[in-house]
Amino acid sequence: MNKYKDSIILGIESSCDDTSAAILINGVIYSNITANQAVHEKYGGVVPELASRAHQENIVPVVSAALENAKINISELSSIAFTKGPGLLGSLLVGTSFAKSLSLSLNTPLIEVNHMKAHIHAHFIQEKNISVKTPDFPFVCLTISGGHTQIVYVKSPLEMTVIGTTIDDAVGEAFDKAGKILGLGYPAGPLIDQLASVGDDKKYAFTYPKAGNFDYSFSGLKTQFLNFIKIESLKNPLFIKRNLNDICASYQSHLVRYLLKVLDKVLEKYPCKDIALAGGVSANSKLRNEFEQFGKIKNCNTFVPKISYCTDNAAMIAMTGYFMEKEKKFTDLSTSAAARFPIS
Ligand code: KG4
Ligand code: ZN
Secondary structure (H helix, E strand, O other): OOOOOOOEEEEEEOOOOEEEEEEEEOOEEEEEEEEEOHHHHHHOOOOHHHHHHHHHHHHHHHHHHHHHHHOOOHHHOOEEEEEEEOOOHHHHHHHHHHHHHHHHHHOOOEEEEEHHHHHHHHHHOEEOOEOOOOOOOOEEEEEEOOOOEEEEEEEEOOEEEEEEEEOOOOHHHHHHHHHHHOOOOOOOHHHHHHHHOOOOOOOOOOOOOOOOOOOEOOHHHHHHHHHHHHHHHHHOOOHHHHHHHHHHHHHHHHHHHHHHHHHHHHHHHOOOOEEEEEOHHHHOHHHHHHHHHHHHHHOOEEEOOOHHHOOOOHHHHHHHHHHHHHOOOOEOOOOOOOOOOOOO
8 A cells, every 4th residue: 555546544633622533444444533621521611722722732642543543654645634614713723734734744635624514424434344324315414513503415425505504502502501500511411311311301391492494593492491490499409409310301302302393394395215413412312212213204214323423533524535535625735724614
């Protein structure tokens, strides 16, 4: 190997608080190493300045480990794919500058990746010795993370259109903010998921926000939750402690029903045989179950990514790189990080 009989892509992800590097060989994943940043836990959210600093510390060891685990020499790479955006600018700059420097020193082609497209491409990552079933095009993907909530029409690997989006906050923020109100750590999504598993999801009711036809809104829901907790805690200071599982189960269930309610409307207008979930919130166990049931009712095949490919990872960045490399969609060294970077 190589020059360039084989596609050997180094993926680099640094859009938020995870520093990740992966090696994808001919569409099959050989390594995917992620350094999480525990430093944000005590602040109840990501502190951008601290995130950039942690990326600086983590990027060299993470890339070295990805190469080593895949038994790949850096000179064998056919392309370097990195997250250009969207995300936190300071965080993106670390990955972008690193990828550019590497490309310059090795004279290896560079590919700029859209992070939200990459979440969707997580469905196409193949594993060694296991054949992974992938959605057929066109399909509709509900992409839900800490920064985004989008319903995307995926016509082909690189042609995507956003049909619906949040008009304010992302659903991941609705999980994380509720967790902060309840005194849980950050990110709260996985903790709420866990606490909800033994709670009564019909105990407390919330109302549905109103947004555009295929759009979402989560800021009102966050306020609704805050007011509910304030009022109940005034009546009973031990309210949270005594009812934590039921509160988590009821709120999580409401968010899941709301996500699927809008998706249902979209599918009436854009019927598809295959539907998918992507992004950090797609790790949610209630959503994964309800989505499968929803698919059966709608007569659609459902696709949910492996848990390790739901939250931010570089395997998905390398996968987008693989689709782009096939189309020779390379960039040059004038590329730069972009906090805003629309899918279409
Ligand atoms: O995709 P991601 O790793 O980062 C962004 O691009 O934002 O998503 C992170 C979000 C956080 O809001 C986190 O609380 C949420 O995904 N999350 C979950 C679960 N696991 C992660 N939300 C609900 N249930 C989970 N199991
Ligand atoms: Zn993400």
